[in-house]
Amino acid sequence: MSGKVNIIGGGLAGSEAAWQAARLGVPVVLYEMRPERGTDAHLTGGLAELVCSNSFRSDDSERSAIGLLHEEMRRCGSLILAMADAHKVPAGGALAVDRDGFSDAVQAALEAEPLIEIRREEVCGLPAADQGPDRTSTIIATGPLTSPALSEAIGAITGEDSLAFFDAIAPIIYKDSIDFSKAWMQSRYDKEGPAGDAAAYINCPLDEQGYEALIDAMLAADTTEFKQWEKDTPYFDGCLPIEVMAERGRETPRYGPMKPVGLTNPHNPTVKAHAIVQLRQDNALGTLYNIVGFQTKMKHGEQVRVLQTIPGLEQARFARLGGLHRNSFINSPKLLDETLALRSRPDLRFAGQITGVEGYIESAAMGLLAGRFATGRLAPPPPTTALGALLNHITQGADAATFQPMNVNFGLFPPHPERVKKALRKQAYCQRALTDMDGWLSAATIAAE
Numbered sequence: 533m534s535g536k537v538n539i540i541g542g543g544l545a546g547s548e549a550a551w552q553a554a555r556l557g558v559p560v561v562l563y564e565m566r567p568e569r570g571t572d573a574h575l576t577g578g579l580a581e582l583v584c585s586n587s588f589r590s591d592d593s594e595r596s597a598i599g600l601l602h603e604e605m606r607r608c609g610s611l612i613l614a615m616a617d618a619h620k621v622p623a624g625g626a627l628a629v630d631r632d633g634f635s636d637a638v639q640a641a642l643e644a645e646p647l648i649e650i651r652r653e654e655v656c657g658l659p660a661a662d663q664g665p666d667r668t669s670t671i672i673a674t675g676p677l678t679s680p681a682l683s684e685a686i687g688a689i690t691g692e693d694s695l696a697f698f699d700a701i702a703p704i705i706y707k708d709s710i711d712f713s714k715a716w717m718q719s720r721y722d723k724e725g726p727a728g729d730a731a732a733y734i735n736c737p738l739d740e741q742g743y744e745a746l747i748d749a750m751l752a753a754d755t756t757e758f759k760q761w762e763k764d765t766p767y768f769d770g771c772l773p774i775e776v777m778a779e780r781g782r783e784t785p786r787y788g789p790m791k792p793v794g795l796t797n798p799h800n801p802t803v804k805a806h807a808i809v810q811l812r813q814d815n816a817l818g819t820l821y822n823i824v825g826f827q828t829k830m831k832h833g834e835q836v837r838v839l840q841t842i843p844g845l846e847q848a849r850f851a852r853l854g855g856l857h858r859n860s861f862i863n864s865p866k867l868l869d870e871t872l873a874l875r876s877r878p879d880l881r882f883a884g885q886i887t888g889v890e891g892y893i894e895s896a897a898m899g900l901l902a903g904r905f906a907t908g909r910l911a912p913p914p915p916t917t918a919l920g921a922l923l924n925h926i927t928q929g930a931d932a933a934t935f936q937p938m939n940v941n942f943g944l945f946p947p948h949p950e951r952v953k954k955a956l957r958k959q960a961y962c963q964r965a966l967t968d969m970d971g972w973l974s975a976a977t978i979a980a981e
């Protein structure tokens with residue numbers, strides 16, 4: 533059993549790790565450098581701030597790997613999932629949250645937990661190994677925008693150069709500036725969300741000519757300049773800027789975020805749109821909407837000019853414009869053991885996006901595990917669960933030579949031993965995972981008694 537846990541970084545992973553460790557009876561000191569020192573993407577001093585989209589993606593725990601991860605985390609008593617459920621906004625089959633309400637609630641819960649002390653300061657170096665009776669361990673959960681001094685200290689101790697790639701942020705628009713004589717509310721295939729809403733998205737239709745003009749405008753727009761080191765850094769495919777997607781193929785956005793399927797324009801029901809731009813609710817009040825898939829590195833003035841050519845967005849007012857950021861992560865398959873501890877310094881654990889998972893919930897999931905492991909509960913979850921599959925991938929399954937950040941997906945799970953029809957395979961994976969998750973949780977409870 534660990535005596536005390538220091539956690540560096542109060543984002544998605546660090547907040548979840550602190551909660552888990554404290555709930556298992558271990559005192560925690562949580563260090564967060566904001567608001568004293570900011571990052572290129574965070575806007576507030578709040579814990580668990582969402583820096584871009586407000587969506588935790590699909591909440592379908594019967595057919596989707598991310599929805600399954602949600603459910604497993606709920607069963608593990610996740611703070612992030614509990615507060616997401618409490619602050620969700622309509623988003624079809626996805627779990628999306630009011631970002632401020634969510635962050636405030638996570639922070640309030642952590643502040644109210646007697647075993648957690650929150651210190652607002654930047655940690656610039658790593659502690660020496662604790663040989664004393666206290667057995668203090670440390671979790672590094674400083675995310676893709678780890679401050680430079682700490683990045684340097686991590687580089688020195690791992691002996692590895694950090695890898696890097698880019699993510700881009702999508703713009704957010706005020707709903708009351710959208711022209712609903714052209715746009716309409718509808719979820720794809722009228723899919724009902726957890727709150728029973730079937731019309732969660734705002735849709736803006738484009739005909740062929742409008743689509744081609746938009747692609748031309750995006751391709752011609754001025755983008756943020758790259759520095760030399762940035763030119764050598766690859767994008768992660770899951771978060772491509774829309775104009776880079778268009779560069780790869782003019783039709784690519786039409787088969788991605790702008791696909792015109794499952795939607796009928798009530799203003800013109802007999803004419804099928806060539807492409808559709810969707811906006812998803814961004815706050816509980818329903819006053820802000822982000823443009824789905826429109827992460828961009830276009831310069832701010834260019835974003836306004838280009839996006840206002842979309843039907844319905846001609847008068848759009850922007851609450852936040854898109855942007856570009858660097859993302860750093862360590863080579864986990866080479867450096868970490870199966871409890872997220874550094875092989876060369878087992879008192880140091882890593883959690884969150886810095887371990888090479890990708891996404892809010894995947895980051896929180898690695899926080900959840902690191903927090904539990906730091907209390908001395910060292911049995912990893914079975915690889916048949918979403919938590920176990922992701923952990924297994926980053927610490928053992930992935931090839932260290934080509935390691936790239938990863939979302940949770942069924943490709944990371946061991947094949948199902950029974951022959952299951954293709955149409956039922958995802959359900960079979962999910963059922964097996966939840967059974968194994970319950971078994972793992974009860975074994976951990978018995979072991980602790």
Ligand SMILES: Cc1cc2nc3c(=O)[nH]c(=O)nc-3n(C[C@H](O)[C@H](O)[C@H](O)COP(=O)(O)OP(=O)(O)OC[C@H]3O[C@@H](n4cnc5c(N)ncnc54)[C@H](O)[C@@H]3O)c2cc1C
Nearest residue numbers: 541543544545565584585655674675679884885891892895
């Ligand atoms: C701009 C951007 C957009 C993204 N968009 C999405 C998205 O739309 N959807 C999605 O699923 N994922 C997205 N991601 C990826 C990822 O899910 C998020 O970065 C997520 O917040 C990662 O969680 P984390 O806890 O690992 O890091 P964070 O949430 O970033 O938390 C790390 C915390 O550590 C603090 N910190 C850093 N250095 C120090 C230090 N030295 N001392 C003390 N505190 C420190 C930071 O202030 C921060 O609060 C995005 C990432 C970025 C950077």
